[in-house]
Amino acid sequence: MNFVELTRDAAAFSEWRRRVFPFFEHKICLTHASVSPLPRQVSQAIVNYAELIAREGQFEPAHETTYKECKERLARLIGYGAAPDEVAFASSTSHALGMVATGLDWQTGDNCIVADGDFPANVITWKNLTHTHGVEVRMIPHRPAMNITLDDVAALVDERTRIASLASANFLSGYPVDLAAIGAWLHERGILFCVDAIQTLGAIRLNAEHVDFICADAHKWLLGPNGIAVLWARRGVLEKMRPAIFGWLAPQNRDDWFAYDTTPIDSAERFEAGSRNYLGIVGFHAALELLQDVGAEIIEDRVTHLRNYAAQKLRKQGCRLLWNTDPALHAGIVTFYPPSGDATVLYNKLDEHFALALRTDKNGTPCIRVSPHFMNTEEDIDKLASAISHA
Numbered sequence: 269m270n271f272v273e274l275t276r277d278a279a280a281f282s283e284w285r286r287r288v289f290p291f292f293e294h295k296i297c298l299t300h301a302s303v304s305p306l307p308r309q310v311s312q313a314i315v316n317y318a319e320l321i322a323r324e325g326q327f328e329p330a331h332e333t334t335y336k337e338c339k340e341r342l343a344r345l346i347g348y349g350a351a352p353d354e355v356a357f358a359s360s361t362s363h364a365l366g367m368v369a370t371g372l373d374w375q376t377g378d379n380c381i382v383a384d385g386d387f388p389a390n391v392i393t394w395k396n397l398t399h400t401h402g403v404e405v406r407m408i409p410h411r412p413a414m415n416i417t418l419d420d421v422a423a424l425v426d427e428r429t430r431i432a433s434l435a436s437a438n439f440l441s442g443y444p445v446d447l448a449a450i451g452a453w454l455h456e457r458g459i460l461f462c463v464d465a466i467q468t469l470g471a472i473r474l475n476a477e478h479v480d481f482i483c484a485d486a487h488k489w490l491l492g493p494n495g496i497a498v499l500w501a502r503r504g505v506l507e508k509m510r511p512a513i514f515g516w517l518a519p520q521n522r523d524d525w526f527a528y529d530t531t532p533i534d535s536a537e538r539f540e541a542g543s544r545n546y547l548g549i550v551g552f553h554a555a556l557e558l559l560q561d562v563g564a565e566i567i568e569d570r571v572t573h574l575r576n577y578a579a580q581k582l583r584k585q586g587c588r589l590l591w592n593t594d595p596a597l598h599a600g601i602v603t604f605y606p607p608s609g610d611a612t613v614l615y616n617k618l619d620e621h622f623a624l625a626l627r628t629d630k631n632g633t634p635c636i637r638v639s640p641h642f643m644n645t646e647e648d649i650d651k652l653a654s655a656i657s658h659a
Contacts, residue, residue: 271562271642285643288558296648297623298578301439301467301601301639304491305623306551313554314493314547331546334553341556342498345469345564348476354506356499356536357549361466362389364483364499365433367539368462369393370400370512372430379404381424381432385414385630387439390464394433404428410630413591414438418449425459433462433481436474440627440637441591442575442601444468451478460505469498471571471600471641473564480505486548489600489641492555496548501536515541567642571600574640574649578602581653582638590635603627603637606656611636617659622652 274281285292291305320330339352358364374397382391384407397403406424408416421432432454437444451461455478462481465474469482470489476482482500486492501509510532511518518538521529532538559567576595579602583589586607606614611634615626618636625637640648 271566281645289643291623292643295621295623296644296651298638298640298644298648298652299623299625300471300489300641301442301637302625303487303494304489304641306493307491307555307558309558310492310551310554314551317547317550331550334550335544335546338549338553338556341553341560342500344560345556346474346476346482346500348479350476350500351503353535353537354500354503356501356539357545358483358497358499358539359495359545360389360497361464361483361485362393364497365390365393365462365464367499367511368431368433368481368483368501368509369397371509371539372460373508373510374401374403374430376402377404377428378402378430379406379426379428380430381406381408381421381434383408383414383416383420383434384410385438385440386435387464387466390433390435403430412441412629413443414441415443415591416445418446418453421450422453425454425457429457429459431460431462431480433464436463436465436468437472437599437601439467439601440603440629440635442467442599442603442639443591444472444597444599447479448475448477451475454478467601468599470559470567472568472598476500486552486555490552490555491558491641493548493551496545496552499536499539501539506536506538507534509538511539511541513541514538517542562642568598570642571640572598574644574646575600575602577646578638578640578649578652581649582656585653585656587656590629600641601637601639603635605633605635606659610634614656614659618652618655621655 288307339355342355343350343352380394382394395405408420434445454461460480463479465482465484469484480502485497487494519529520531520533521527582604587604590603615636627637628634
């Protein structure tokens with residue numbers, strides 16, 4: 269029975285979800301934009317690998333196969349001709365963004381573009397270049413919905429702009445950026461485009477045709493463990509980059525230990541300086557297998573439908589949405605303010621039965637973020653709406 273058939277049988281789907289996502293046995297998870305609970309096959313893959321190296325030692329060769337297969341799965345997920353050798357593993361989105369920011373050949377007076385209102389990882393990383401490389405950081409002005417447009421980017425570009433780095437969807441409002449339009453415009457002018465894809469990769473398909481870098485952690489929509497992330501760098505750009513941290517696995521001639529070669533290897537492995545996080549990679553691999561078994565198109569349709577359904581139900585309860593979601597724009601986040609009282613009080617009441625995210629907006633006002641994934645149901649949203657009405 270495939271996933272679509274499974275969703276048509278409520279009893280079978282409920283049993284499948286309890287088996288694959290044991291977290292749902294005690295709480296409804298609606299916080300995949302924060303940290304997703306591990307699917308059982310992911311946790312089991314990590315345990316199995318840990319037990320294997322306990323018996324066979326740290327140099328068990330099976331992990332090299334998983335390492336390569338995981339990169340192949342990530343390249344397929346990204347699409348648009350992405351190749352496995354353009355994929356590097358990082359420890360976090362911040363780490364991946366940092367490798368991009370510090371790997372470019374900056375000149376004093378260059379500038380980059382980021383957005384006021386994006387998650388700190390995709391702002392602080394670039395602002396630090398002001399101190400280390402003399403780079404000017406230009407910020408798209410904040411507005412509550414964070415509905416960034418091509419005009420916002422174009423208004424800040426000049427002849428010294430090297431790169432723009434934006435989130436594929438805002439972490440708070442959920443507004444998705446038009447990557448195709450912005451990326452094409454930037455590329456026409458020889459400007460690089462970096463995307464923090466942590467709030468879409470694994471849930472919403474990306475248009476990466478005019479993107480140069482994609483950075484994302486595994487622990488949100490990708491359903492993987494903490495401490496492992498992906499950096500994808502387009503080959504034509506990758507070849508011009510030099511890692512700020514150049515470890516023993518980064519050189520082209522790394523097998524000759526006494527050559528002390530500093531020529532970067534001809535792949536994204538140049539960013540993987542030393543010992544690899546095989547436990548994280550094994551878990552990531554298992555998570556990608558689950559996502560690809562379900563199917564990217566099915567996941568996107570289901571996530572978008574549940575996001576729209578949640579927005580509708582929350583409005584009916586009198587909640588005010590941070591962004592009046594457009595059903596035509598695909599994303600998985602709805603953030604709301606309760607009809608009355610403090611969001612913190614409501615969050616604490618809901619927390620016994622629902623995993624949600626309590627956040628604050630730019631003004632410091634508490635709000636609650638809802639982010640359903642493909643294993644959620646309309647019934648989950650109905651239960652949340654009912655709980656809000658009785659809180």
